[in-house]
Amino acid sequence: MGVDSATHRVASRAGDPLTSALMAPRVRFAPSPTGYLHVGGARTALFNWLFARRHGGVFVLRIEDTDVERSSAEMVDGILAGLRWLGLNWDEGPQVGGPFGPYFQSERLDRHQAMAARLVAGGSAYYCYCTPDELKGKREAAGGTSIYDRTCLRLTTDEMARRERDRMPRAMRFKVPSGEVRFDDLVHGSIEVDAVTIEDFVIVRSDGHPTYQLSVVSDDVEMKITHVVRGDDHISNTPKQILLYRALGAPIPQFAHVPLILGPDKKRLSKRHGATSVMEYAQQGYLPEAMVNFLALLGWSPGSGNQELFTRDELARVFALEGISGGNAVFGPEKLDWFNQQYIMRLASDELAKRIQPSFEAAGLWDVSLLGDRRRWFFSVLDLLKPRAKRIGDFAAQARYFLTDRIEYDHAAVEKHVRAAGMGQHLLALDAAFGELSAFDAASLEAALRAVADLRGIKAAALIHATRVAVTGTSVSPGLFEVLVLVGCDRVHARLQAALRLIAPAPG
């Protein structure tokens, strides 16, 4: 049945020059390695990845490293690391190769130049001998911005010959034809621009290197990209690029321009707003699945339903470019925190253990037995801590008193709860009662504690608080009885005794 309808669709569209829409889509993420992978780029990459996965297409990673001054291998590694952390695997690109390589733009210069040659040969481009200084002067004279006045397009053959003879440096400009340029953006709908507002942009610099406009189009054409999903800031470049596609006689891909991510002050997200690199979030203890979920819902919606939690695979099943909203989105860290907490709570203990291990090691709390002999016990500790953790790093701090007997007392808490009138005697009685217990489980412990409190005429809450401080050193912890069970009979006894010594009057 699926085969029939598919063949039918293909057949009915046969002869349509835009058959690319029916082929498996090919999308690309093309970062320029002049910085780390920031959240905006990560979201664009995610949308591309999701779209490719949704339609059984190909996700290409291409590094646009032609700005030699600002690009570095270190940045490339950082971007790859960020994508891997998010789980956005690429089908073609650095380290995996592919049939349309190379995937570093700097290695494709000859192709760009060949394309430029085609453009001049076809009369779509011309040489320009104006110097940057001259252009700057004209621009300033015009008060800020102006469109190139086509001085060099009007050069006579003699004038041109003279410049060539003098070996004047020359750039290549695209000859923008007049008329309207219109395209259907998948998120914005129809966008139309009058070509008179577009200047004859440079496509090859005087040093022979292609500019961005030429190289993206050249690479996208040769890599057979069918859908260009990129930031909103490229929307004004799109008409220029469409003109290039036309001049080249190449099929024009579909465009989807995704709105920018703003900081809380509604300004373009930048370092001022705090962490912008995805790896910074990794270091701060955010889970990649939380980041993916958060980023996916930032500016995109599946349309109906009230679901908020989506796994990467669920997203890949329902993602559609049409669900991207047209307006900019503010990056709200509170919601990221919520997602993170939700994912931490749902993480299986063995998986969680892997992720917290580095921070435990750093805190000197790790021991191989936690995944060996003490595995079950350790996982129970994690289960208690899970709903109380916002970041991965929270576990080390909160698990301290389970893993070490060097208790750090919160002095204010000791004063308030343990050094209360008569509390020493109460705790002594409690310790004795615990010692009588045949089963050291939560229910028995609670019954025993309440009985002691009752007998001594104090509130159970007061005894609970004092015991918590005595055993954990702090006034905040998971439910006391669960904590006591996991700390264990012997250590609870030892800590009660230690607490009594702590509040005992100095010998003398």
Place this chain on the structure above:
RNA sequence: GUCCCCAUCGUCCAGAGGCCCAGGACGUGGCCCUUUCAAGGCCAAAACACGGGUUCGAAUCCCGUUGGGGACGCCA
């Protein structure tokens, strides 16, 4: 300045002419649970920027205003 994009609760979204005196989530406030902190449950406050049209009827369509954002490089 020119061109382009955008405009629903504080924030992220739903809403594609009557289902909307606008729905969900985060955050905020309150209550419940309770032994502290979380988690969880319940409740609440909270928005269609403004002005004109079109229509029997507009958050939804059109125009304008205002506001925000982006682009105007021999950067990508």
